[in-house]
Structures are given as C-alpha cells and as structure tokens.
Amino acid sequence: MFESPQTPSRFDELTLNHVELYVTDLATARTAFADQYGGHHLADHESADGAHRSTALGIGRTVLVLTQGLSADHPASLFVRARGDGVADLALRTDRVREAHASALAHGARDRGAPVEENGAIRATIQVFGDVRHTFVTPPPGTEGHWVPGFGSLPSSPGSTTGLTGADHFAVCLDAGSLDEVVRFYRTALGFERTFSERIVVGSQAMDSHVVQNTARDVTLTLLEPDITAAPGQIDRFLKDNDGSGIQHVAFATEDIVRATAVLRERGVEFLSTPGAYYDRLTERITLERHGLAELRAAHVLADEDHGGQLFQIFTRSTHPHNTLFYEVVERCGATTFGSGNIKALYEAVETGQSADRPR
Template sequence: MLTSIATVSISGALTEKLHACAAAGFDGVEIFEPDVIASDHSPEEIRALAQRLGLSLDLYQPLRDIEGVDEQTFAENLRRAEATFRTASRLGIGTILVCSNVATATVDSDEVSADQLRRLGDLAATYDIRVAFEALAWGRFIDDYRRSWTIVERANHPKVGLCLDSFHVLSRGHDPAAIRDIPGDKIFYLQLADAPALTMDVLSWSRHHRLFPGEGSFDLAGFVDHVLATGFDGPLSLEVFNDTFRQTDPDRTAVHALRSLVWLQDKVAALQPELARGRLHAVAEAKPPNGFDFVELKAEDTSDIEILLEQLGFTPSGRHRTKPVTLWVAGDARVVLNEQQARDLRPHVSAIGFSVPDAAATSHRAADLMAPIAYRRTYADEQELSGVVAPDGTEMYWVTATGGQPPGWIAEFHNGMPAAASPVRGIDHVNLLQPWQTADEAVLFLTSVFGLSADAPAEVPGPTGLVRSQVMRTADGSIRLPLNVAPHVLDGSSVPQHIAFACRDVVALARAARARGLDFLPVPDNYYDYVAGRFGVDADTVAELREFNLLYDRSPEGEFVHFYTRTVGSVFFEFVERRGHYDGYGTDNAPIRLAAQRQRQTERVRSRVAGPSRRVPSGANLEP
C-alpha cells in the first residue's frame, strides 16, 4: 500500500520535511497548515517541489470547529473553509481534514452537524475537494468514530466522508470492529499512531506522547485489518504528535517512521494473508536470535578491562591475526576487546553478536526494514559477519547457530590459552544506555529487525533522578537487552552500560575473584539489615552476602544473587545467579547500585581533582 506521513510528525521547515520524506521512501505526505503558513515558499512552489521529489500531497489539515454551531457562526465558518479550500487547490491537494467540534458553544445534534457538513460538501465540490470528517477523542459531543459515521451517513454527500485515526479510536477504548460495517469508499483517509499506556487526559496524551507503530501498546495491526476489510485502498498515513520527534533530525526520523509502517504492514499481512497479498509490503521472515554470540568492548587502551576479566576467571583466548583485537572467554561467554580505530575512546560496549537460526534470513529482514549496515573490513580468509547499527550507535552482528559448536570466527584468534573451568555459563543480559532521543526508536528497531518483545517500562530511582528502563527480550530469555534512559545531569556524570554474566555459583566466583584482587562495588551495611528484615534471610547467609558485597532478591519463582564490579570507562560487569525460575533483574537493588557508583565517582574526583578537603566543582565530570 502507499505510505504517507503528516509533516507535523518530523522537525524542520516544510521544504526540509519534504526532502526527508522523499529520501526515506514515502509515497506522499499530509500537509499541516501551520507548516504552509510559516513557509517562505508559495503553495505553487511547494506543489512543484513535491512533484519533483515524487511525493503526492494527500491531505491538508486541519479545519477545526466547523460543524454543530449556530447559523451565524456557520456562515463565518464557511468563509474560513473557503479560504482553506483555495489554499488546498493551489497546493493540488484534494482532501481536507475536518475535526469534530471541541468548543463549548456547540450544538449536540446529529441533524445540525450532518446538515452543516452537507453544505460544507457543496462548497468543497466547487473546488473538487473532499471533506474527511474525524471524531476527535476530546470532541465536545462527537468523540466516537461510530457517531461521526452516523453523521456522515446523514449528510449523504459524495464529497463528505470519514477520516479514521487510530489514536482517537483506541485511546478511548472504542471497539474498532464496527469499522468493518463502513463502506470503504466512504473512508476518505486513514491516520495511524501508536501510544504508550498512560493514565492522563486524552488531549495531552495525544499532543505529546504518540509513537510510531510498534513502539506503544495499541493493537494497530488489528485496527488496520478492520479498515482494509472495508475495501479501503488509500495510503497508510502516520500522524504522530511527539515532543521528541519534533526535535530530532528529520532525515533519521523519516526513515524511522517508514520502518514502522513496513513493520506494521508485515503484521497485518500475517493476520489476513489472502486479503493482504499484493497490497501490503511483506518483510522477509526470520526467527529471533537464540543466544548471545559475543559482546565487544572498544577503547584506545583495554588493559584495565583485561585486568578485570583476569580477576574474574576469564581466559585470554588469543589475539586476532590481522587486527588489534583480543578474545576472552569463560564458559560460553565471549568478550572481544577491540583497540582498532579507537583513539581517545574509553571502554564502552561497541558491539553485540547474536546467534540466529538463519543468518541469511536475518540479513534479508534487516535490509527490508532499512536497518543501517555496519561495515567492518574483512579479509578473504576471515568469516564475514553481517551487522547493522542500532539507533544508539551499537553495532549488532549475527551468525548462524552451529549446534553448540564455537562460531567460525574464533579460529581467527591465535596464541590463546586453554579455557579454564569457570562458574560463568554465558552472557545473561547486556544493559545499554540510550540517548533520550533514540529510546523509542530503539524499541521499534529491536522489535522489527530481531523479533524481540518489549517488557513494560520501569522507573528506577537514582541519586540524580529517575532512570527509565525497558527490557527487550526473546520469549525464552536467551536474549535480554535492558535499555536505560538516564536523566540529564549538569555535573557530567552518567549511568554506565553493563554486561551481566550468568553463573552457576556466584558465591564461589566472588570468593575466587576476591582472592585475585577484584575490587567489588561496595554495598552499604544498611542494605544487609534491609535484606534480613524484608526476606527473613538467616544470619549466616546475610554474613556471606555482606562478605562479598553480594545483593539479593526473591520472587515467588526463585532467588537472585548478584554482584557488581567497579566501572571502567563507561562500562562495568555484573555476575548473576538465577535460582529456581527467577526471571527478573533485581530491580529493587538498582538504586543501591546507582548510589554506590555515584559515591565511587565522587570519591575519585575528590582525590584526583579537588583533594580531600576541597569541594568538587559543580561542573566536574564525575566519571571515574
């Protein structure tokens, strides 16, 4: 199906928006009236630019508070509408959006609204323009698409039809099934937006918190399925009011937006394959990853990470034969340390590798979804890894799972030591810090490209504010990627990334690591008093937890014991033992960890910059 997007959904001047939408691959756009008013291009110039870019101009919007008024007011509304029709004609746009009235001086009468829409249709016909009537979720009296359809039926005018907007239907909890009873040729336009599940007034929810399909909680695939069942053959158009998208790069946002429509079409096609054949964009099928292959840390100097890994019992498994890259292993966990093209970089998570059932299928799916390709130089005798760049800049690669056998790329590392026995089983999860402007995009990216699902977001209190966390995962938990959005703070501190490793016996690992000199992240004594009181843990167990700076959590399904290392650069390690069927992350312990990390950062700065008796400058960078 054709794709379109409202210019209100992305940032920039109107001409910038048109260029971005065309470059992304959209077929058309909805023109938002304020964009035209603020433009220094005439309607004719805008129309010509769209034609050169290959974009159709599908809708002009909005006309507000037109119907359901007294006759004197309606006469003025017709004058206002005619001015809008003239502008739309100059733009070459054949459909105008008319919103249901939200004003207080409104008549609650289907007959009045229908009669006025009929007369508006007569005026629109003189300009060969259609009127698409939309029930706003906060309309004064008309806030349900079923009532707006009743009024359109009463108007009985060939130039008057419906605009259906998923937000206005689903945010009010209206059942979209009755859409199937509407003739498809009377649905003049379709607008789509997702949204998170929030408890707030619907107007603020709509104006600030809409999302692209796949990022929220709405069943958009089911909604579109109902619409297509009517025979509707117009474009799938996005109208997303969101404070973030209106501040970010329009080229990137446009690609992000089109990816969401491609993903949505694929979901709808799965519901109705026969109906969708030839109408919807199909995406190559690929099963989700079934495990982590590796995690890569990059820095100009990785020696501090090597010390940590050695203290934790990892084995150095060799240096790459052509690159300044080393491999460390423990159990099935593989950590790659990369010093290539890393000048001035401090240690950070730069790449993640997945094991997938079919690498070629994942590559085809990523290409269909316009995922940016990750490029790495590979020589002829080296295994080529397919990869993409996630919205936060992390590179994500994949190889076909080999039935328990090590992947082929490991043979490229030489002069390693035999792997020692270790309580570490593998990588449990990788926690990635997200810039505020890419967090929603990352959810869609991981959902669409890799088939991960999103857990409900949580907010974790920290010493500098709330950290918003949302876990992306496979159903079986073989892949877990918590995405953290940290608050902005003025002192330069930040929430670091971390890699969590699953262990068979985390206490034994902690004991051995301490013997090798590991510097644990310290846990305050008050925490252990809290654990003893909350969970009723016996004194010997509490003493053991305290001795090794271990943290503890319990659920009805099992127990969780874990510890943290110090932070190096912008990354630290966590080692976890899941007992029974515990499936969480020790979320209640996160504030303890954040406070301890903050304290360590402050102490380092004081000793390095200010001295023990001086205050830390307010603008000091508190990273270690």
C-alpha cells in the same frame, strides 16, 4: 510486564555468537580479563591488511573478542579515541543473515556492512544505538561449537576458575527520548520480547528501563533512559562521558556469588561497597534462602526477588579512564527478571561509588 514481539518472530534461532570489545592496548586488556576474570585464551588473529589484531577469550559459555586497531582509521581506533575501551559489537548467530540484515535496515538500523559470503560463512553488520553494532553471523555448513569471523572455529573453553559461567545481560544507556524507538526496533526487526519495564526514582533523579530478550534468552538488554526533567544522575554522566549511547556494563552469571566474589577479589577485582543500612533492612522484605545475611553483608552482595525466585548481584568499581564501563556478577535462584528493589539498588550502588570517586 511481558510483551511478545509486535510482529511474529522470524528469528527464533538467533543467539549470541560473541561479544567484541575495542581496546586501546590488547596486551593490557588480555592480561586483565585473563588474570582477574579467569578468561581462557582461545586464539589470536591479525588482519591480513595489518589494520587490527584480536584475541578471543572464553568466560564460561561466552566468547569475548578483544580488538585493537593498528591503523588510525580502523573502527576500533576511532572508537577508543572517542570513548576509551568499550563493548563495540554484540554479534548474533543466525541461519538467515541476509533476512536479519534486511529486516534491521527496514526498521531503521544503520548499515555497517552488507552481507558477505566467504568459504561458506555469511556475515553482515548493523548499528542500532551509539557506536555499538550487531554482526549477524552464519558459520560454514557443518560447523560445531563456537565460530568467529577471522578466527574460524574455536576450541571449547574449559571450566571457569572464577565461577563465572558467561554473560547474563548487557545494560545499555540510551539518549533521552530514544528508549521507545529502540525497544520497538528489537521487537519488530529481530523478534525480541519486552519482558520487564520499570520507572526508577532515586531522590531527585529518575530513569526509565525496559528489558528486551531474544527467544533463546541468551541476549538480554537492559535499556536505560534518563528523565531529563529530573536532576542529572549516573545515566546522564555516562551519556556525557561516553559521548552518547552505549553499553554501560556487562553482567556475568555465576552459580555461587559469594564464592565467585571472593575469588575475584583475590585476583584484584574491586567491587562497589554497600551501606550497612541496606542489610539492616534486607530481611524485612526478603526471606533469604540461598545465602545468609552475614555472608551477603561481608561480601557486599545485593539481594532481591521476583515471582520466580531470588537473585543476588554485585557491581565492580569502574577502572575505565572515563569512569563509564564496569561489570556485574549475578546469581539467579529462579529469578528471571529484574525486581524493582534490585534495579533501584543498582542505581544507588553506582551513585554511591561514583560520588566517592569524584574529586571533592
């Protein structure tokens, strides 16, 4: 499926500016992303009122901002008390902040910050699902490279030491009954395109999925909704443990997933394991081109293909206290969407990992 925006896109220039996570302890989170995922320290910032402090890290082309609330009523403090550490803001860069903000509100988004101009920069914030926000950002005129509110211009991040090249997509778990509404919002308010749809049935469980992307293809949201008429599964558990909709995982891209996973394991990242039977059947449905069966089996990497080519992916074991947020590593070899085999494999892999983690 490929569906263009329901109205002509007025925001073709809209791109990912940065990803912000609210964290309980900034030093701990910064060390984890730096030591395990190879995040390169770019800058630090503390608000003038002492309400929060943040660190900006570079993972490939993506700027990751980690923020700890220092006052009880700061949004970061409220977020982590309710949900623990998590993705709180997918900030979007656009030359037309005011127009984007107005369009979002007109199509049902909640206002979390009217447009503000300061030193030539403009920002505004909305909320679409759960406690996750989009901050629209226009940097000061003449700004080149990364610019983040509070930090200003950031230095370029050097080459990755782990092989991660930046964010590939964000998986969003939505409350039952809200999927169509959220898809409609991104298409009509921000001009995203729906590029894939899928219904996944795994045993007695089921969920529906739509993928929406911006024109630049650097913001990809995999939107997931549980089927409440089926048995509860991982999406239902996330919604319960997260107290509602939110970002379940962030996928990082790599150009060599076998090498990247080996480096990440050496740095202490734990991945979900895949049953051997998966690899016994793999070559019956795919003629592997980039990686051999033996190295995929040894690395526990999943493989699938679509009309454009093949993709390989693996999921980390969640270290979150609520067993919610986790990460993915994905290598695309021509594949541009999410084949049904891999979406089902994602669901089954997470089911296997979370079942093993639950007390017996």
